[in-house]
Structure formats: structure tokens, C-alpha cells
Amino acid sequence: MAYTVHYLDAVVADVQEAKAWYKAQRNGLENDFAAAIEQAIQRIAQMPTAYGVRYRNIRFAHPKVFPYNIHFYIDEAREMIVITAIVHSKRHPYTTQGRI
Numbered sequence: 001m002a003y004t005v006h007y008l009d010a011v012v013a014d015v016q017e018a019k020a021w022y023k024a025q026r027n028g029l030e031n032d033f034a035a036a037i038e039q040a041i042q043r044i045a046q047m048p049t050a051y052g053v054r055y056r057n058i059r060f061a062h063p064k065v066f067p068y069n070i071h072f073y074i075d076e077a078r079e080m081i082v083i084t085a086i087v088h089s090k091r092h093p094y095t096t097q098g099r100i
């Protein structure tokens with residue numbers, strides 16, 4: 001089944017904040033981060049059920065290199081994946097629960 005991917009508005013801010021931090025560490029690192037996140041989202045779109053439910057109906061996926069969690073849920077009725085947060089793995093996962 002082909003799923004479309006949708007993002008909550010807050011996800012854009014999550015990514016922009018992370019990219020700014022990585023750019024401050026080393027110019028160009030923000031592009032590596034963005035590419036890693038995009039690859040992880042592509043893997044989610046291909047096999048969303050491969051990721052276990054962590055709380056409520058939220059699943060986590062991880063880019064291969066960066067310590068971030070991609071929070072998402074599957075809306076079977078609409079055949080879509082909804083990305084609710086992209087946050088550093090050291091943040092408590094429940095800090096983004098209000099976004100659902």
C-alpha cells in the first residue's frame with residue numbers, strides 16, 4: 001500500500017532549529033542532517049509498520065547518523081503517514097504529545 005506523507009506545522013520548526021544548530025557546528029553539516037532525515041522518511045513511507053508503537057499510536061524512526069527521533073503515526077483510513085515531530089533523542093518523548 002502506498003502512503004502519502006504529511007507533516008504537522010511544528011515539524012518545520014523542529015527541522016529548522018536542528019539545521020541551525022548543525023550549521024553553527026560546521027558549515028554544510030545542516031545539509032547532511034536534512035539528507036539523513038529525508039532518507040529516514042523515505043524508509044518510513046516504504047514500510048511504516050516496521051517501526052513499533054512507542055506511546056498511544058505514535059511510532060519512532062531514526063536517521064542512520066544523527067541522534068534524532070522522527071515521531072509519526074499511520075492513518076490507515078486516509079492511507080497517510082503523519083509526521084508529528086522530529087526531535088533530538090535526548091528529549092523526553094512525551095514533550096511532543098500535545099501535537100497530536
